[in-house]
Amino acid sequence: MRIERKSWNDPVFVATVAPLALVMVAFFLVPLLMTAVLTFQTTQYYRLVWTWDLKIWTEVFSKPHYWTIMMRTVAMALICVVLTVLIAFPAAYALATRLKTFKTQIQILIIFAFLTDAVLKTFGWILILDKNGVANWLLMHLGFPPEMLNLLFTPTGTMIGMVYNLVAYPMFTIYLSLVRIDRDLMLAAYDAGASRIRTFFEVTLPLSRPGLYSGAVLVFVLSLGAFLEPKVLGGGTSPLASELIRQSFETRVNWPLGAALTMVLITIGALMLAACAAFVLRRPSTGRRPA
Template sequence: MAMQDKSWRDGALQLSTLPLLVIFAAFFVIPLGMTALLSFQGTQYYRLVWTWDLDIWRDVFGQWHYWRIMWRTLVMALVCTALTTVLAVPIAYAMINRLSKWSHHITLLMVFAFLTDAVLKTFGWVLFLDRSGVLNGMLAGLGFGPGAVDVLFSPTATMIGMVYNLLPYTIFTTALSMARIDRDLVLASYDAGATRLRTFFEVTLPLARPGILAGAVLVFVLALGVFLEPKVMGGGTSPMAAELIRQSFETRVNWPLGAALTIVLIVIGALVLAAAGGLAAIRMRRSKA
């Protein structure tokens, strides 16, 4: 199964990858290194001071406030990943199999929604969910009391916004994976005596796993970094890591603190992905989709 790939020994090939290597180094590795270095400095009167000490790190690990926000960010990102995956799988399945006639139209609508600026969409949700907004207006018309739905400016509202904005990633990757499944495999499953539901769990879901996992990874990474939804829909009552980092840099002008918090967030994300990747590798060690 392992490919005998010797291309990494090819000198010309190495040379041709050099520009990409330079770009990666210049725009990814170096800034990351600088961020790491920055976290060992201090500030005085809104100015950066080159102190080379661990004061900031002591601060970051010592304050309950930071722990809480990091923990909340991690939980929100995991819940968001779980929700988008659970929602995206049936949506993608329906798009590819049951509504295949309209799948182009659905895709087009989704792309439109996806490309519309997130700020607009998020404020749209605020108008929709507001105590005197569209949803409550409609519910009042149906005989419910005023402000029947009161979720705005809560973590629930933040989650609604996050799931809404990130759902297309998982739908797209999952639908792509499902569209690639050979129709004969599904027929073979029916032929062997499986119902549609059984076929979904025996054939479709396992074969769509690469797409589902890719979508989950994308959503998780993006969910760790959301700042719009907690601010606009959560009302700033339960900030997440990205908002904290923004405040450190902009409002408090404490760059070393912002840098340290950034590093913490990256490490959390990397650890979770490594753990998930390890789990997936164990399950897929021998099978190849």
């Protein structure tokens, strides 16, 4: 891929870039700036008071409670990334290389499950995870003690929901990376004397990195903002950042606090992504051969 240098004096370039730039500025940068400005305001009797004050930030940095929730959110997001990738990679690998006969059917099923509304799916998990739900019923009939699992309204329940709702993203990105790998590269590795396992780690895995990384980033960003799963399956016992922010805005009607917590979450997410990007880009480009 070549990046062309274009001049801002080129009217065609400006005309083609301007609409997207305007949309980004109007609906992304401006709201973000407004949120940042909001954090320096205060409230009195549930009303916004227009000032320039560091009161909210002092509160944010002095209450460990907020930071516990932030750290829990990041930890949950990271665990979710690891679990989804661990589930998605073998599935994508099987879909790309092994399953020939039912490939299309399986893909259609995955897409259906992916496109079904997340609220429906998440509530569906209640039926499975409930004490008297499908999971315990099945385990009981398999000879395990009754009501063995107690997952509903626990962080584990939240995690199951998050992994289930997000696993399709890395599955697709990894699948797309895997099908692009020339099969001859694997033959070349075998020919050079590599075992199947060695070939996987020397050729398949490094070349599926783009899909692996993009899938992981998608899952990370989306699970930082997970709202539905902690609410429905976690039962509010261990809230995540999005619930804390919702409470600040809606229950406590403290908009500056909600804005400040939003900025904290965005900053943590952006810093972690930047760190990951630096780590990934430290390796020289996996240059592609010209077609």
